[in-house]
Amino acid sequence: MVWAVSSRLIPNVFGCFRSLAVAYVLALDQGTTSSRSILFDEAGRAVAVAQREFAQHFPRPGWVEHDAEEIWQTQLATARDAMERAGVSAGDIAALGITNQRETVVLWDRATGEPLHRAIVWQDRRTSDACSKLINDGHADQVRDTTGLVIDAYFSGTKIAWLLDHVPEARDRAQRGELACGTIDAWLIHRLTGGRVHATDVSNASRTMLMNLRTLAWDDAMLSLLNVPREVLPEVVDSSGVVAETDAEWFGTPIPIAGIAGDQQAALFGNLCLEPGEVKTTYGTGCFMLLNTGDEPVTSGQRLLSTVAWRIGERTTYALEGSVFIGGAAVQWLRDGLGVIGDSAEVEALAASVPDTGGVVLVPAFAGLGAPHWDQYARGLIAGLTRGTTKAHLARAALEGIAFQVADVLDAMRRDYGDAITAMRVDGGACVNDLLMQMQADFSQESVVRPKQLETTALGAAYLAGLAVGVWKDKDELRQQWEEDRTFKPAISTKESAVQRERWRAGVERARGWEAAS
Numbered sequence: 001m002v003w004a005v006s007s008r009l010i011p012n013v014f015g016c017f018r019s020l021a022v023a024y025v026l027a028l029d030q031g032t033t034s035s036r037s038i039l040f041d042e043a044g045r046a047v048a049v050a051q052r053e054f055a056q057h058f059p060r061p062g063w064v065e066h067d068a069e070e071i072w073q074t075q076l077a078t079a080r081d082a083m084e085r086a087g088v089s090a091g092d093i094a095a096l097g098i099t100n101q102r103e104t105v106v107l108w109d110r111a112t113g114e115p116l117h118r119a120i121v122w123q124d125r126r127t128s129d130a131c132s133k134l135i136n137d138g139h140a141d142q143v144r145d146t147t148g149l150v151i152d153a154y155f156s157g158t159k160i161a162w163l164l165d166h167v168p169e170a171r172d173r174a175q176r177g178e179l180a181c182g183t184i185d186a187w188l189i190h191r192l193t194g195g196r197v198h199a200t201d202v203s204n205a206s207r208t209m210l211m212n213l214r215t216l217a218w219d220d221a222m223l224s225l226l227n228v229p230r231e232v233l234p235e236v237v238d239s240s241g242v243v244a245e246t247d248a249e250w251f252g253t254p255i256p257i258a259g260i261a262g263d264q265q266a267a268l269f270g271n272l273c274l275e276p277g278e279v280k281t282t283y284g285t286g287c288f289m290l291l292n293t294g295d296e297p298v299t300s301g302q303r304l305l306s307t308v309a310w311r312i313g314e315r316t317t318y319a320l321e322g323s324v325f326i327g328g329a330a331v332q333w334l335r336d337g338l339g340v341i342g343d344s345a346e347v348e349a350l351a352a353s354v355p356d357t358g359g360v361v362l363v364p365a366f367a368g369l370g371a372p373h374w375d376q377y378a379r380g381l382i383a384g385l386t387r388g389t390t391k392a393h394l395a396r397a398a399l400e401g402i403a404f405q406v407a408d409v410l411d412a413m414r415r416d417y418g419d420a421i422t423a424m425r426v427d428g429g430a431c432v433n434d435l436l437m438q439m440q441a442d443f444s445q446e447s448v449v450r451p452k453q454l455e456t457t458a459l460g461a462a463y464l465a466g467l468a469v470g471v472w473k474d475k476d477e478l479r480q481q482w483e484e485d486r487t488f489k490p491a492i493s494t495k496e497s498a499v500q501r502e503r504w505r506a507g508v509e510r511a512r513g514w515e516a517a518s
Helices: 068-086 128-136 140-147 156-166 170-175 184-192 220-226 263-270 328-336 344-352 391-417 434-444 456-469 475-479 494-511
Strands: 008-011 017-020 024-030 034-040 046-053 093-100 105-109 179-183 199-201 235-237 240-245 256-262 279-283 287-294 305-312 315-324 361-363 381-383 424-427 448-451 484-488
Touching: 024 068, 024 184, 024 456, 034 068, 034 456, 046 068, 068 184, 093 184, 093 263, 093 456, 105 156, 105 184, 128 140, 128 156, 140 220, 156 170, 156 179, 156 220, 170 179, 179 184, 184 199, 184 240, 184 256, 199 256, 240 305, 240 456, 256 263, 256 456, 263 279, 263 287, 263 305, 263 315, 263 456, 279 391, 279 456, 287 305, 287 391, 305 456, 315 391, 328 344, 328 391, 344 391, 344 434, 361 391, 361 494, 381 494, 391 434, 391 494, 424 434, 434 448, 434 484, 434 494, 456 475
Parallel strands: 024 093, 093 256, 199 235, 279 424, 424 448
Antiparallel strands: 008 017, 024 034, 034 046, 105 179, 240 256, 279 287, 287 315, 305 315, 361 381, 448 484
16 A cells, blocks of 8 residues: 655755655664565555575584675565565665664675675674683773773674684785675675675664774774774764665665664664663564663663664764673574474463473573673573473573563663663564563563554664655654553562562572583
């Protein structure tokens, strides 16, 4: 269906205008396990969706890689699929927005566009020892004060250094300007523009341990500390604004690339958490909580991250973030690793078939523990097993493990930011699980608000792109599009929640330092 709207004049990268009777925005949502494309109309409704999974590579324990060329091909295919399903041509699309898995990095040849190694994924732990050396050498405070981040293999900087040191001749070639390196947004922009543009936005750049959180530029001290040459890095641009146009080869007609944001920042924007104190949690492969802190970064006393939320025009918005590495991936493990369920959607009914976990605690630290623990040597643990334990108890313990981790992060947010948080908005695939959302409300002792539009990550990228070209006038117009689906309120007492969380903390303590101990 096509909704009739007034004609709009849409600018391109050269400042010229074209008139569109109906203005659509195409969002490329490049995630950890799949590439998706969603076409939105001016009411913020998803007109067409296309998705394709791609392979996960685990060459060694703790290593996670993706084929960058496969990422590009699946992303391009889904964009074309979405346009075809909606019956929309490139000439009907006002702008394109990109949102992406953030800390994953690609190294490629500038001239040929050929990746020189598989992408190293944000979950990858191969640089844990390098990070430990940086910490032991006394650089933790310098990194936190400059970048807002803790030193951890999660972030991109040590991954980039590893690639330069392990790909033959890469470091010399990078210093000569022959190679390019960047997060997935930069890789997609390179391919979309036929290699003409090497750019990343401030939200993605803030995840590298290389960008100064206040100047929003690559920091000389961080580049020197991590041994990353400036020549290999992309230009840092705003999150909303026309930075390039797609090559006509891909869609027939060039489309302005006008919005870029890392997936969690995009979800914060798509959930319209636009004022200080507003918070959201995305339940995807991992779980990520972001709290809008306004115009100034907040230094965390709880080992949370200070990060850039977005930059629009001359105004930068910051956020506090807590990252849980394994969220929905725990359910995928039950499905793929143990065969406990045949489909991820089955986990809710299975978990609900028992009233509790029978004393089982599952700590899904398969890739270490993120905030607020930051233990890169922690590993997954199941405790409390008895002969009476069933797969239903494991399923319920897995869901509880997700909710407990998020509750730990929310506690840290409260300690850093006070009690201004009155509700938590949620999004992502796992938030359709009513049992999980009720667990979250119970363990957090906080209202959990689920919107009707769950595609908030892609929607955030679309909003950023659409604002840049005039599809939407301002943030107030966007706020009118947000609708609540359901609010989950705590159904157990604070005392009962505390008892259950104490057992969880005992499990976490047993999981910590496991890899180092062995």
